[in-house]
Amino acid sequence: MEVNEMIKPENLVVGRTSVLKECPMHYCPGCTHGVVHKLIAEVVEEMGIQDSTIGVCPVGCSVFMYNYMDVDMAEAAHGRAPAVATAISRLNPDKYVFTYQGDGDMASIGCAEIMHACNRGENIVVIFINNAIYGMTGGQMAPTTLLGQITATTPYGREPKLHGYPLQITELIAQLPGTCYVTRQSADTPAAIRKTKAAIKKAFMNTRRGVGTSYVEVVGTCASGWKLSPENANEWMRQNMFEKYPVGDLKDI
Amino acid sequence: MAKFIGTVVVDKDRCKGCNLCVVACPLKVLELSVGVNVKGYHYAEMKSPDSCIGCGSCGVVCPDAVLSVYRVKAE
Numbered sequence: 001m002e003v004n005e006m007i008k009p010e011n012l013v014v015g016r017t018s019v020l021k022e023c024p025m026h027y028c029p030g031c032t033h034g035v036v037h038k039l040i041a042e043v044v045e046e047m048g049i050q051d052s053t054i055g056v057c058p059v060g061c062s063v064f065m066y067n068y069m070d071v072d073m074a075e076a077a078h079g080r081a082p083a084v085a086t087a088i089s090r091l092n093p094d095k096y097v098f099t100y101q102g103d104g105d106m107a108s109i110g111c112a113e114i115m116h117a118c119n120r121g122e123n124i125v126v127i128f129i130n131n132a133i134y135g136m137t138g139g140q141m142a143p144t145t146l147l148g149q150i151t152a153t154t155p156y157g158r159e160p161k162l163h164g165y166p167l168q169i170t171e172l173i174a175q176l177p178g179t180c181y182v183t184r185q186s187a188d189t190p191a192a193i194r195k196t197k198a199a200i201k202k203a204f205m206n207t208r209r210g211v212g213t214s215y216v217e218v219v220g221t222c223a224s225g226w227k228l229s230p231e232n233a234n235e236w237m238r239q240n241m242f243e244k245y246p247v248g249d250l251k252d253i
Numbered sequence: 254m255a256k257f258i259g260t261v262v263v264d265k266d267r268c269k270g271c272n273l274c275v276v277a278c279p280l281k282v283l284e285l286s287v288g289v290n291v292k293g294y295h296y297a298e299m300k301s302p303d304s305c306i307g308c309g310s311c312g313v314v315c316p317d318a319v320l321s322v323y324r325v326k327a328e
């Protein structure tokens with residue numbers, strides 16, 4: 001068969017969802033943020049909820065997320081996305097409200113906001129990208145940075161006496177009675193990405209059940225911050241991150 | 254068992270040459286171009302189009318959603 005005969009809408013198996021805007025994403029090549037933006041957009045399209053979805057962007061590399069997603073979005077101050085999302089979801093109980101945050105934004109400066117939003121059981125979807133580093137500001141140590149990991153602010157590796165221990169914030173959040181679904185996924189292989197998409201979809205579906213906060217962590221890479229190629233960054237993540245941040249459901253009720 | 258053939262259309266000027274699709278392809282269909290696109294990146298292209306089965310793995314891993322994968326049943 002000629003290639004041109006194959007290229008027809010009915011034969012399309014993977015394509016670009018219209019919930020992503022045409023604006024090219026500013027992310028570095030191979031960035032996990034791009035993958036997860038795409039997954040959220042695909043879930044919104046599949047569920048037919050483009051008109052009733054409201055997202056809240058963080059401060060961090062994904063600060064411009066509102067330029068890429070064709071849904072209503074608000075921008076929160078650093079770490080405060082769960083607080084902004086609380087107000088949005090309480091005032092619009094019929095909408096699907098999600099937050100999108102990095103590990104510096106959520107586990108560091110916004111630690112209080114995420115804990116209390118999850119403890120109150122706000123009816124929101126929380127997407128958390130854990131790349132073990134502050135990507136946007138130049139690769140400084142984050143609370144999630146692994147022991148021994150070299151970053152801009154830990155040039156000799158993270159040392160517990162000086163820098164404390166890696167924070168497994170997802171394990172803490174799973175203990176809070178306000179959460180109904182807490183899971184950790186990754187985005188390194190086609191299979192892992194399909195699972196992450198299923199988790200995001202489940203989290204959005206939970207909004208209609210109204211039984212608490214749904215929380216999806218995605219263990220991701222920061223190729224530029226880690227100073228590795230995108231494929232080596234995925235390999236480094238598998239070798240090092242999964243031990244501290246094992247993939248799987250922590251809570252599902 | 255039904256066999257499938259596929260093809261990948263690359264939006265080459267949006268591609269950032271991250272190489273993740275090349276790694277994800279189980280049949281080594283894709284590779285990065287020798288030349289560069291408008292952004293100066295070596296973009297993904299089909300090296301051995303005849304091997305493609307349209308599994309979609311490349312499109313799933315693409316962070317910039319620049320790949321469209323088409324699949325048809327082989328007669």
Ligand SMILES: Cc1ncc(C[n+]2csc(CCOP(=O)(O)OP(=O)(O)O)c2C)c(N)n1
Nearest residue numbers: 059060061078102103104105133134135136
């Ligand atoms: C109140 C305030 N403090 C500090 C900063 C500087 N700052 C910008 S982004 C960022 C960290 C972002 O890291 P992360 O949330 O992990 O996101 P990533 O960039 O890795 O996606 C910091 C500390 C700021 N913008 N505002």
